[in-house]
Amino acid sequence: MKKLLMLLCLLLALSCSKSSPKPPSSPELLFPLKSSECTTGITIGTTNTSEVELQWNASARTDLYEVKITNLNTNLTQTLSTTAITQKVVLDKGVAYSWFVIAKNDEVSQTTASEIWKFYNAGSQTTYPPFAAEIIAPKSGQTVFKDTNNDVELEWVAEDVDNDIASYQVYFGSVSPPTDLLATNAPDNTTVKVGVVANTVYYWKVVTVDEEGNSSDSGTYEFKVR
Structure with missing residues (x-):
C-alpha cells in the first residue's frame, strides 16, 4: 500500500512539473x-x-x-x-x-x-508626403470624460521618410468631416486641448504638412463626451 501511494505521488509530481504550452514570442x-x-x-x-x-x-x-x-x-x-x-x-x-x-x-x-x-x-519620386498621422487619443468611437476645465486632450503621432514635417493642422467640430481649423502645431507638438460639452459627439482629424508642401490626412475620428 505504501509503495502504491509513493507511486501515485510520483506520478502526480511529474504531471505538475510539466509546463503548460506557451504562445509564441513577438517577432x-x-x-x-x-x-x-x-x-x-x-x-x-x-x-x-x-x-x-x-x-x-x-x-x-x-x-x-x-x-x-x-x-x-x-x-x-x-x-x-x-x-x-x-x-x-x-x-x-x-x-x-x-x-x-x-x-x-x-x-x-x-x-x-x-x-x-x-x-x-521606391519609385521615381525624390520627395514623399508624410505618413498619415496615427490617432492616439481619444480612440475613434471612444466615450471620454472632460477634465475640470471642460477640456479633452487630443493626441497623435506622425512619421516621415524625409524627416521634414513642418506642421500639423488639427481640424475639430461637431459635424463630419470637421472643417474648423482648431490649431496649427509645430512638428514637435502632437497634442492639443479642446473645450467640449457633455453628451456631444465630436469629430477631428490631423493633416500633416512637410517642408516641401506635401501633406497627408489622418482621416476623420470621432468620440463622445460624457
Whole structure:
C-alpha cells in the first residue's frame, strides 16, 4: 500500500512539473526599416511594380508566420503565410505601405504580433508626403470624460521618410468631416486641448504638412463626451 501511494505521488509530481504550452514570442521586424524608403525592390518586367523582400527575426515557439502588408493608398491588405523569416511580395512603386508579422504555433490558439512599421516602396519620386498621422487619443468611437476645465486632450503621432514635417493642422467640430481649423502645431507638438460639452459627439482629424508642401490626412475620428 505504501509503495502504491509513493507511486501515485510520483506520478502526480511529474504531471505538475510539466509546463503548460506557451504562445509564441513577438517577432521583431528588420527590413524594410521603419519610416524609410525601400530602394532594394526588383522591378517586375515593364510594370510599375517591384518585388520587395520583408525580413524579421525568428520568434521563439513559432511554427508559422502570417505577414500582413497594407497599401495605404487603397487600404487593401495582402496576407501571406510562411515558416521562414523572410517573405517576398510584389508592391506598387512610389506607394506607402504598413506591415506586421503574426507568430503562431500548433499548441495554443493565442498568437503574438510584431510592431506595425511603415515604408515607401521606391519609385521615381525624390520627395514623399508624410505618413498619415496615427490617432492616439481619444480612440475613434471612444466615450471620454472632460477634465475640470471642460477640456479633452487630443493626441497623435506622425512619421516621415524625409524627416521634414513642418506642421500639423488639427481640424475639430461637431459635424463630419470637421472643417474648423482648431490649431496649427509645430512638428514637435502632437497634442492639443479642446473645450467640449457633455453628451456631444465630436469629430477631428490631423493633416500633416512637410517642408516641401506635401501633406497627408489622418482621416476623420470621432468620440463622445460624457
